[in-house]
Structures are given as C-alpha cells and as structure tokens.
Amino acid sequence: MQLTPLQIKGGRQIGGEITVQHSKNAALPVIVASLLTHEPVILHGIPRLSDVYTILDLLAHLGTVHRWVGDNSLELHTPEILNTDAPYALVSKMRASFIVMGAILARAGEATVSMPGGCAWGPRPVDQHVKAFRALGVEITEDGGNFDARRSASLSGRFTFELLTVGGTHNAILAAVLGDGVVILENASIDTDVVDMVEFLNSLGADIEGAGTNTITVRGVPALRGGEYTVIPDRIEAGTFMMLAAATRSRLTVNNVRPDHLRAVTAKLQEMGVEITEEAGRLIVDATVRELKPVNITTQSYPGFPTDLQPQMSALLATVPGTSVVQDPVYPDRLTHVAELHRMGANITVSGYTQVIQGADLHAAPVKAADLRAGAALFIAALTTEGETVIDGVQYLNRGYERLGERLRGIGASVRQPDLALAMD
Numbered sequence: 001m002q003l004t005p006l007q008i009k010g011g012r013q014i015g016g017e018i019t020v021q022h023s024k025n026a027a028l029p030v031i032v033a034s035l036l037t038h039e040p041v042i043l044h045g046i047p048r049l050s051d052v053y054t055i056l057d058l059l060a061h062l063g064t065v066h067r068w069v070g071d072n073s074l075e076l077h078t079p080e081i082l083n084t085d086a087p088y089a090l091v092s093k094m095r096a097s098f099i100v101m102g103a104i105l106a107r108a109g110e111a112t113v114s115m116p117g118g119c120a121w122g123p124r125p126v127d128q129h130v131k132a133f134r135a136l137g138v139e140i141t142e143d144g145g146n147f148d149a150r151r152s153a154s155l156s157g158r159f160t161f162e163l164l165t166v167g168g169t170h171n172a173i174l175a176a177v178l179g180d181g182v183v184i185l186e187n188a189s190i191d192t193d194v195v196d197m198v199e200f201l202n203s204l205g206a207d208i209e210g211a212g213t214n215t216i217t218v219r220g221v222p223a224l225r226g227g228e229y230t231v232i233p234d235r236i237e238a239g240t241f242m243m244l245a246a247a248t249r250s251r252l253t254v255n256n257v258r259p260d261h262l263r264a265v266t267a268k269l270q271e272m273g274v275e276i277t278e279e280a281g282r283l284i285v286d287a288t289v290r291e292l293k294p295v296n297i298t299t300q301s302y303p304g305f306p307t308d309l310q311p312q313m314s315a316l317l318a319t320v321p322g323t324s325v326v327q328d329p330v331y332p333d334r335l336t337h338v339a340e341l342h343r344m345g346a347n348i349t350v351s352g353y354t355q356v357i358q359g360a361d362l363h364a365a366p367v368k369a370a371d372l373r374a375g376a377a378l379f380i381a382a383l384t385t386e387g388e389t390v391i392d393g394v395q396y397l398n399r400g401y402e403r404l405g406e407r408l409r410g411i412g413a414s415v416r417q418p419d420l421a422l423a424m425d
C-alpha cells in the first residue's frame with residue numbers, strides 16, 4: 001500500500017503525556033498461540049497495526065474467525081485447522097509469521113511454511129527453529145523456500161539453542177504444548193515476549209515452566225481451553241518516545257510502561273544526563289535538566305539494550321555533541337537509517353556493525369524509511385530540526401506505531417497528515 005509521506009516540522013520542544021500501545025512483538029505470538037485451542041479466546045491490548053492485520057489474514061487462511069470487540073480487543077476462534085500451509089504472500093510480509101509453523105504442527109501434525117520476510121536489512125536465518133524441531137522429533141524438509149514439517153508423535157526431548165532467539169523459542173514452545181511428551185529447551189530466550197506468550201498459554205491450561213529463565217520445560221497437555229488475556233505494554237514504543245523526548249530536549253510523561261522491561265534503556269539515557277523518574281506504570285523523562293553527553297552502546301538480547309531501539313538511539317546521539325559509538329552485533333546490517341540521517345546532516349561513520357557518531361545540528365531534508373525502526377529514527381531526527389522533513393516509506397511505520405501522527409500531535413509535535421490510523425475492520 002503506497003501512503004502519502006509524513007510531513008514533520010520540528011525544532012521545538014514536545015511535552016505532556018503520551019500513552020504507549022500494547023506490544024506488537026508480544027501480541028503477534030499471543031495471537032498465533034490462540035491457534036492451539038479450539039475454544040474462543042479474547043485478547044486485550046492488541047495494537048491496530050498492519051502487522052496485526054497481516055497475521056489475522058494468515059490465521060483466517062488457517063481457519064480462524066476473528067472479531068474486534070473493542071478498539072484494541074479481539075475475539076479469536078479456531079474450531080478446526082482448515083489449511084496447514086502458510087502461503088508466501090502472507091509469510092513474506094512479516095518475520096513473526098514463521099512461528100505459525102509450531103502452532104499448525106501442534107494442532108494438525110503437519111505444516112508447510114514459506115521462508116519468513118520482515119524488516120529487510122540483511123540475513124535473518126531460521127536454522128535454530130529447524131534444528132530445534134528436528135531435535136524434538138519433527139521431520140523437516142526444505143524445498144524452494146518452503147519448509148515442510150511433519151510429526152508422527154508428540155514432541156519430546158531436549159534442545160540447546162546455539163544462540164538466544166526469541167522467535168525460535170516461541171516456535172519450539174508452540175509445537176510442544178499439545179501432546180504427551182516433555183520438551184526441555186536450554187539456552188532459551190528470556191525475552192519479555194516469550195514470557196508473555198507462556199503466561200497466556202498457561203492461562204489456557206498449558207504446562208510450561210521456566211519462562212523468563214534460560215531453561216524452559218514444556219509438558220504436553222491433551223487440549224487447551226478458551227480464555228481472556230491482556231498483552232504487555234510495548235517496551236520498544238516506550239523506548240522510542242523516551243528517545244524522542246531526549247532528542248528534542250523535552251520533558252515527557254510516558255504512560256502504560258513496565259519500567260522493569262526498560263532497565264537497559266533507562267540506564268543509558270540516565271548516563272547521558274536525562275532525568276528519569278519511575279512511577280507505577282509510567283516514566284517521566286526529563287531532558288531539560290542538563291546538557292546531554294555522548295555514550296557508547298552495544299545491543300544484546302533482552303535484558304540488554306535492544307536492537308529494535310538501535311536506530312532511534314543513533315538518531316538521538318547524532319544530536320548530542322561529542323563522540324558516541326553504537327554497535328549492533330545482534331543485527332550487524334541494521335543500518336538503513338544511516339544514509340538517510342546523513343541527508344539530514346548527521347555525522348556517522350560506519351565500519352562493520354559499528355557506528356561512530358559525532359553530534360551535529362541536523363537539518364530538514366526529504367528522507368525515506370526502508371524499515372520500521374529506521375522510520376522511527378527519522379521521525380525523531382525530524383522533530384529536532386527546524387524546517388519541514390518529508391518522510392517517505394510510511395508503510396513501515398504503520399507496521400509498528402499505532403495512530404502515530406495523531407499521538408505525536410497530542411504531545412505538541414507538528415506532524416501533517418496522513419494520519420497513520422488504519423481503517424478499523
């Protein structure tokens with residue numbers, strides 16, 4: 001879908017309060033996990049994002065009937081799995097869709113899923129998903145970009161991931177929930193989005209122990225019941241708004257936050273000189289108290305500094321006098337924001353996955369987002385500059401930020417249409 005570019009006039013402070021949406025990256029696996037029960041489930045805190053619409057299209061193909069029962073509440077019901085394939089047209093739009101493999105396998109015993117898509121900054125392998133499935137007794141073949149998976153019995157056994165993978169951990173858990181086997185996953189991701197999906201599944205009667213630690217034990221159960229669940233707040237959106245407040249040297253109250261999910265981000269902003277006050281469910285971010293200092297960051301798996309905030313942090317540091325070093329070994333090629341920030345006067349030198357950033361005064365320019373968080377970096381940069389920045393590639397922002405234009409205007413930003421609200425269906 002081609003959307004009109006976003007037009008932003010910055011160079012002034014923002015302020016007031018902004019309410020963070022619930023988590024995209026937690027909502028998507030929770031929606032997929034609803035495939036495991038034949039009874040209806042009601043989910044609250046589902047952001048209206050294009051990624052959510054994409055996963056709902058995919059679930060519709062598999063046999064799920066959905067109905068919005070409130071602005072951000074969704075009823076899902078999958079009485080039976082009607083198709084066991086996840087077609088390329090849908091899976092290629094979005095990385096998270098690959099985890100339908102575990103859910104379809106669990107429910108139907110076989111699944112055919114295309115190689116996933118998602119933000120396109122470089123290779124995003126699924127070898128750990130495949131190795132985990134094979135180790136747990138699933139037969140998998142790959143043919144022309146399609147994976148065919150089949151299980152003749154319940155999954156059982158032990159698998160140690162070679163690296164921490166959020167999606168790989170989701171997929172293996174989903175595949176193991178139904179049946180009579182016991183699966184032990186070692187070196188599993190301790191990400192908040194894994195914990196959220198497990199809490200949802202356990203609330204439906206699954207028997208999963210250890211989420212939030214590196215060893216997760218899944219004991220198969222015969223069936224799950226229906227239920228109701230609320231997804232956690234979006235820590236990446238919260239972090240984006242915290243960085244926006246810092247970049248515009250403003251004071252902003254960020255509501256609907258789990259401060260414990262944002263420790264690494266809060267610590268780095270504090271090291272820069274941003275005052276952050278924690279209150280129940282919100283953070284007050286104040287970048288008006290002192291001059292900001294450069295810092296160095298290296299991305300890591302949760303609870304480290306998230307790669308999904310690296311481009312936004314780079315945009316902020318591009319405005320801070322002095323030299324900062326930003327390294328993203330999680331996604332070494334996640335650098336599509338750099339050339340666009342250069343157009344706005346940023347001084348960033350790249351070597352491998354390292355950006356050396358010299359703070360500078362940015363200026364308005366026409367720019368283009370090539371992926372979701374690069375788009376976020378660009379609206380942060382745009383709001384620090386006088387003049388009008390026109391940001392193309394709005395469809396990527398639409399993947400991750402709900403009603404962005406409207407909410408930014410609510411904190412005093414000059415953002416002209418199109419509003420990013422999607423048609424509500």
Ligand SMILES: CC(=O)N[C@H]1[C@@H](OP(=O)(O)OP(=O)(O)OC[C@H]2O[C@@H](n3ccc(=O)[nH]c3=O)[C@H](O)[C@@H]2O)O[C@H](CO)[C@@H](O)[C@@H]1O
Pocket residue numbers: 025026028095096123124125126127128129130163164165166167168193301306307308329330331
């Ligand atoms: C929809 C969603 O929730 N996406 C998030 C999820 O993606 P996703 O779940 O795809 O990311 P992973 O946690 O799997 O990836 C982490 C690292 O492991 C590598 N890897 C992963 C799987 C695999 O089989 N082999 C392999 O080598 C990846 O290339 C990457 O370097 O976590 C990422 C890391 O926090 C975030 O950037 C994404 O926003």
Ligand SMILES: C=C(OP(=O)(O)O)C(=O)O
Pocket residue numbers: 025094095096117118119308372373400
């Ligand atoms: C990169 C992201 O999503 P995906 O993994 O779906 O590309 C993201 O949320 O920043």
